[in-house]
Amino acid sequence: MPTHEIGLQVENLCVSYQGVPAVRGVDLEVKAGEAIGLIGPNGAGKSSTLLGIMGATARTGTVRINGIDVAGLPPEKVVRQGVALVPEGRHIFSELSVLNNLKLGLVGRREKTGIPEAFAEVFTLFPILEEFQGRKAGLLSGGQQQQLAIARSLMANPDIILLDEPSLGLSPTAVDTVFEALDVVRKAGKAVLIVEQRAEFTIAFSDKTFVLHDGLITLTLGPSDANNVDVLTEAYFG
Amino acid sequence: MNQFIQSLVDAISGGAILGLAALSIGLVFGVIRLANFAQGEIITAAAYTLIFTWQLGWFISIPLSIVVAVALSLLMEFTVFSRMRTATPATLLIASFGLSFLLQRVYEMLFTNTVQTAPVGSALAQSIDVGGVRIQMLSVVTIILAGSLLYGLTLFLAKSSLGLQLQAAAADFQTARLIGISASRVIGLSFALSGVLAAAVAFVSTVQTGAVGPSFGVPIVILALVGAVIGGIDKLSGALAGGFLVGFATSMLASWLPQDFSNFRDAYVFGLVILVLLFRPSGLLIRGRGVART
Numbered sequence: 001m002p003t004h005e006i007g008l009q010v011e012n013l014c015v016s017y018q019g020v021p022a023v024r025g026v027d028l029e030v031k032a033g034e035a036i037g038l039i040g041p042n043g044a045g046k047s048s049t050l051l052g053i054m055g056a057t058a059r060t061g062t063v064r065i066n067g068i069d070v071a072g073l074p075p076e077k078v079v080r081q082g083v084a085l086v087p088e089g090r091h092i093f094s095e096l097s098v099l100n101n102l103k104l105g106l107v108g109r110r111e112k113t114g115i116p117e118a119f120a121e122v123f124t125l126f127p128i129l130e131e132f133q134g135r136k137a138g139l140l141s142g143g144q145q146q147q148l149a150i151a152r153s154l155m156a157n158p159d160i161i162l163l164d165e166p167s168l169g170l171s172p173t174a175v176d177t178v179f180e181a182l183d184v185v186r187k188a189g190k191a192v193l194i195v196e197q198r199a200e201f202t203i204a205f206s207d208k209t210f211v212l213h214d215g216l217i218t219l220t221l222g223p224s225d226a227n228n229v230d231v232l233t234e235a236y237f238g
Numbered sequence: 239m240n241q242f243i244q245s246l247v248d249a250i251s252g253g254a255i256l257g258l259a260a261l262s263i264g265l266v267f268g269v270i271r272l273a274n275f276a277q278g279e280i281i282t283a284a285a286y287t288l289i290f291t292w293q294l295g296w297f298i299s300i301p302l303s304i305v306v307a308v309a310l311s312l313l314m315e316f317t318v319f320s321r322m323r324t325a326t327p328a329t330l331l332i333a334s335f336g337l338s339f340l341l342q343r344v345y346e347m348l349f350t351n352t353v354q355t356a357p358v359g360s361a362l363a364q365s366i367d368v369g370g371v372r373i374q375m376l377s378v379v380t381i382i383l384a385g386s387l388l389y390g391l392t393l394f395l396a397k398s399s400l401g402l403q404l405q406a407a408a409a410d411f412q413t414a415r416l417i418g419i420s421a422s423r424v425i426g427l428s429f430a431l432s433g434v435l436a437a438a439v440a441f442v443s444t445v446q447t448g449a450v451g452p453s454f455g456v457p458i459v460i461l462a463l464v465g466a467v468i469g470g471i472d473k474l475s476g477a478l479a480g481g482f483l484v485g486f487a488t489s490m491l492a493s494w495l496p497q498d499f500s501n502f503r504d505a506y507v508f509g510l511v512i513l514v515l516l517f518r519p520s521g522l523l524i525r526g527r528g529v530a531r532t
Contacts, residue, residue, distance in 0.1 A: 054416060079418035091413040093406050103399070104406050108418025156418060 006032040006066050007191045008053070008083065008160045013061035015045070015052040015215075022048040024215035025061070028193075030160060035182070035192040037202035037209030037221075041236055045215040046195040047088055050162045053193075054078050054085050066159055079108035084153035088164035088195075090145045092152065094138025098129055101137050101148055105155030114157070122151040125181050143174025150181060160191040167198050179205055199235065200226050211235040243371045245493035251377035253486035254384035255442050259462035260469065260481025261391075262435035267471050268408030269428045271327040272319060273463060275334040278455030279341035280433060283310050284440035285450040286349060289356040296359070304437040311433030312426060320425070338456070345452035352451070359445035380442045387438055388478070391431070395474075400427060408474070461488065461507075468514045470521025480522065484511070 008030045015023040023045040030036045038046050052059035055070060055078045063070050065081040073081075084105075093101050102122065106115060123130035126147040132140060137148055146166055153161055163182070167175045179201065186192050196202040203209045204226035211219035218235075225231045259277070267273050284307040291299040318337055322330060362376040395401035400423075407414040407424040415421055436455075443458060444450060462481050469480020484507060491503040499506075514522060 056412065056416060074421065075415045076418050076420050079416070085416050087413060087416060091410055091416075093409050093413075095409060096402070096405060100402055104402055104414075104417060104419070107399070107403060152417065 006082075006159050006189075007034070008193065009062070009064040009067075010049075010053060011062040011064075013049060013052050013059060013063065015048045015057055015059045017048075017057075021215055023052055023059075026212070026215070026217055028210060028217070030191040030193050032159065032191050033186060033189045034208075035186045035194060035206045037206035038193065038195045038212055039197070039199045039202050039209055039235065040212035044212040046212055047164050048215075049212070050085060050164050050193070050195055053162060054083070076108075079156065079158075080110055082110065082159040084108060084156050084158035084161050086146075086149045086153050086161065086163045086166060088168065090142075090149040092137045092140075092145050092148050094136070096137055097133065098135055098137050098140070098148055099133040101152050102129070102133075102155050105152035108156035108158075111157070118155050118157060122154055125154070125184060126151050126177075141174075143170050143177060146170060146174065146178055147181070150178065150185075154185070158190065160193070161185060163192070163194045165195060165197060167196060167201065175201070199232055203232075240371045241493075244373060245490065247373050247377045247381075248493065249486045249489035251374075251380040252489035253482035253484075254381050255439055256458070256462055256465055256485030256488075257478045257482035258384050258387060258435050259439045259458055260466040260477045260484075261388075261474060262432040262439070263459070263462055263466050264471055264474050264477025265404075265408075265428045265432045265435070267466070267477070268474060269404070269411065269425055270319065270323075270330070272330040272334065273327070273466070273471065274314075274432075275331065275459060275463070276314060276337040276341060277432065277436060277462070278453075278459030279338055279345070280307050280310050280314075280436040281440045281443070281455030281458055282341075282345060282450065282452065283307060284437040285444045285454050286345070286354065288358050288441060288444045289354045289450050292356045292358045299358075300437075300441060303440060304434060307437035307440065308430050308433035311429045311436065315425060315429040320422075342452045342456075349452065353449040354451070355449045358448060359441070360448075362445050376442070376445055383438060383442065387435065400424075404428060404431075461485070464508070464511050468511050468518075468521060472521070476521050483522075 010026060010028045013023055013026040014021065026049055028036060038049065040046055048057065051057045053063050054075050055073050056075045065078070065083050068081055070078050070081055093104065102119065128144055129148060129151055132144070137145065140148060150166070166178050170178065182192060194202060194206065203221050204223055206223070209221040210217045211221065221231060221235065263274060263277055284303040287303040287306045288299055291302050314337060318333060319330065322333060362379055364375050365372040366375055395405055403414065403419045404424050404427055407419055439458060461484050465481030465484035466477040467480065469478065469483065470476025487510060488503060488507050491506055492500055495503055
């Protein structure tokens with residue numbers, strides 16, 4: 001049932017690779033100003049869920065962005081519906097400068113106004129990027145590159161932001177910086193869907209966390225479950 | 239000494255033109271992993287245009303040859319390569335071989351196997367005296383043309399939004415699409431730019447020879463492909479440098495090898511290529527082994 005509410009709705013999403021199912025009927029919804037976590041062991045289908053939403057891999061099921069069904073759209077057109085992905089491993093353009101990486105984020109922007117404000121906002125959120133804007137992106141530290149990847153996605157002014165393992169390979173300080181920024185983003189009214197390996201962190205941060213196992217959501221957790229060892233053991237080992 | 243300077247200028251000119259040809263291949267390869275062997279037939283088409291329209295005046299003939307090269311390049315993309323998006327680089331290469339042979343036969347049917355001649359840019363055939371050294375005007379023009387094109391292309395890639403998008407797509411095609419860069423737009427752009435470069439190569443080569451046959455572009459593209467591979471086809475600067483190196487070495491060998499050996503100059507160039515690839519299989523300017531696009 002389509003709605004025109006800002007946010008993401010996923011119904012019965014299935015993704016398979018050469019006949020091998022990776023996601024087997026995922027349903028989830030992320031509303032404006034809400035953060036939803038998606039955790040689970042390696043190979044559970046977390047990244048495939050995000051790629052399926054973005055139209056970057058063959059999928060079945062329904063994905064609605066701001067109430068619009070994006071079936072059959074290629075990733076570059078899905079982006080223009082108001083969703084941005086921060087991919088696993090950051091995937092910044094390492095040979096280009098920080099500033100040029102940010103400019104590339106503007107390509108997916110729906111409106112062509114407010115660009116100076118967009119730069120000002122990301123530089124407020126991540127001051128280090130303003131300082132290093134002329135530096136080659138590949139020379140940044142892992143944490144700085146992650147900040148750049150998030151900032152690049154924000155340049156498109158998306159309503160929904162998808163993050164794939166934003167804490168991967170980062171120091172504890174860098175992880176704190178990234179999650180503090182994500183909290184600001186959520187409070188600014190954006191819908192946040194975050195895929196993570198760090199279960200405790202994600203559960204505590206998100207309004208709701210789904211546990212994915214073998215391509216299926218098997219458990220739903222709330223922030224109060226973050227320190228519950230039994231629940232976490234159940235989530236990962238069944 | 240004079241002879242050395244003359245041959246050095248000629249070698250820089252030869253390197254510049256093969257550098258441009260290699261760059262035209264590298265531009266497309268960077269985006270869709272196609273080492274387009276049929277780039278030679280784009281050069282041939284532009285060269286035929288120059289031959290058949292030169293009497294109308296250079297100001298008509300040269301722009302027309304650019305239009306033909308860009309149009310043929312885009313036509314190849316839309317009719318053949320756009321239908322093979324999921325094909326492996328090896329399949330794409332084989333398809334480009336097929337396209338190359340097909341177009342050569344088409345040229346044979348249209349223009350016969352006999353070479354077509356016209357005094358294209360004959361004013362450039364003279365030599366000029368620079369400090370007592372005789373230098374071919376064409377070599378100077380080639381170096382200026384290649385330098386200007388490279389400067390323009392560098393500005394375009396670095397300063398324009400489309401240029402940045404092309405660089406991003408060449409670096410990481412999947413991520414580029416995930417941030418909203420249109421695949422068809424950057425691919426089309428890379429083919430169009432590659433057509434412009436092919437037209438420049440065609441102009442210089444046609445002035446040099448004054449004669450064009452159905453397989454005119456084949457030897458140029460073979461050397462350019464070799465250059466792109468040894469420089470590192472994954473990187474535009476690598477393709478350019480590799481092409482330059484091969485063109486430079488070929489020209490120098492032609493000037494300085496004794497007559498008995500100079501007939502085999504290509505064998506020496508390819509020997510050098512084998513040596514480079516043995517020690518730097520990803521190319522001279524690429525660190526590590528490089529990554530295949532999947």
